[in-house]
Amino acid sequence: MAHFSRLEVISTILDIGLVPLFYDPDLKTAIEIVSALRKGGARVVEFTNRGEMAYPVFVELAGHFARADPSLILGVGSIVDAPTAALFIASGANMIVGPSFNLEIARLCNRRKIAYLPGCATETEIANAEEWGAEICKIFPAESLGGPAFIRAVMAPCPWHRLMPTGGVEAAQANVAEWIQAGAAALGIGSKLITAQAVRDKDFDRISEKTTQLIAWIQQARGRKL
Numbered sequence: 472m473a474h475f476s477r478l479e480v481i482s483t484i485l486d487i488g489l490v491p492l493f494y495d496p497d498l499k500t501a502i503e504i505v506s507a508l509r510k511g512g513a514r515v516v517e518f519t520n521r522g523e524m525a526y527p528v529f530v531e532l533a534g535h536f537a538r539a540d541p542s543l544i545l546g547v548g549s550i551v552d553a554p555t556a557a558l559f560i561a562s563g564a565n566m567i568v569g570p571s572f573n574l575e576i577a578r579l580c581n582r583r584k585i586a587y588l589p590g591c592a593t594e595t596e597i598a599n600a601e602e603w604g605a606e607i608c609k610i611f612p613a614e615s616l617g618g619p620a621f622i623r624a625v626m627a628p629c630p631w632h633r634l635m636p637t638g639g640v641e642a643a644q645a646n647v648a649e650w651i652q653a654g655a656a657a658l659g660i661g662s663k664l665i666t667a668q669a670v671r672d673k674d675f676d677r678i679s680e681k682t683t684q685l686i687a688w689i690q691q692a693r694g695r696k697l
Contacts, residue, residue: 473565473585474537475544480566480586481606483514483544488657488689490635491682492517492548492568493665496524498531504665505536507675509543511682517568517659519548520555526562533563546586553579560585568659570611572596577603588635592616594625597632607633607656614639619653626654635659642681644688651692658689 475483484490491508493516495501501518508516518529529547536543546566547559553575556567560583567580572589580587581604590611591597597608610616613636617624626632636650637659650658664685669677 473560473563473583474541475565477580477584477586477606480515480544480546484586484607484635484657485633487512487514487686488651488693489513489682489686490515490517490568490637490657490659491664492519492637492659492661494519494522494525494549495670496522496528498528500670501528501532502535503673503675504670504678505532505543505545506540507678508665508682509540511679512686513682514542515544515546515566517546517548517566519661520559521549526558529559529564530562537563550576552576556580568609570609572600572603572605574603577605580604590637594629597625597629597634601632607635609659610634610636610655612638613650619649619655622650622653622655630654633657637661642685647685647688648692651689658685660685 491513505516533545544565547564548568550556550567550569556576566586568588570590588607588609589600589605591600591608600608633656635657636655640658640660642663664681
């Protein structure tokens with residue numbers, strides 16, 4: 472069962488501007504990664520349902536942080552159908568993220584007051600998702616859709632959109648600034664932040680430091696003083 476309301480989740484994402492996402496089949500490693508992200512300043516983390524043992528690892532991960540750090544907002548990504556969404560919600564997911572928009576997931580999340588961030592690739596998909604209650608739409612795959620130019624283009628006639636590009640967002644200051652200045656409300660970043668090398672080396676401090684840096688770059692691009 473979710474411990475945070477939909478409003479709390481959306482507000483936190485919009486405030487911090489970063490949603491790190493990852494998958495790891497090993498519970499101990501997953502705990503280390505989330506701890507590193509949290510140490511770096513992330514408050515919302517997406518564990519993706521895209522590999523073997525994803526569900527049992529998520530269940531243990533959610534239980535661990537419910538005790539160790541109740542302020543963490545843990546969600547699940549790569550969700551493509553409502554039954555799977557319901558399973559993860561029952562196991563502690565505070566948000567549902569998908570690569571595409573699914574009407575049944577939207578209905579389920581609205582009924583349970585759970586944040587749903589669906590993947591969208593066109594203005595029509597964004598508009599449909601918003602009609603069904605999506606406060607933030609994940610733009611995916613963001614780089615392949617045209618990068619920051621796509622965000623700027625769809626925001627021009629519809630400045631009320633809240634868009635989170637994911638897929639190809641670089642963990643570099645110039646790229647972060649480009650996305651934010653184009654109008655992105657937040658950034659979803661996975662392997663460019665939680666690199667395979669850092670995980671292999673168990674260099675979790677590197678992940679923490681990069682998380683802190685990314686959040687600082689996002690705030691600077693928004694014109695906020697640190």
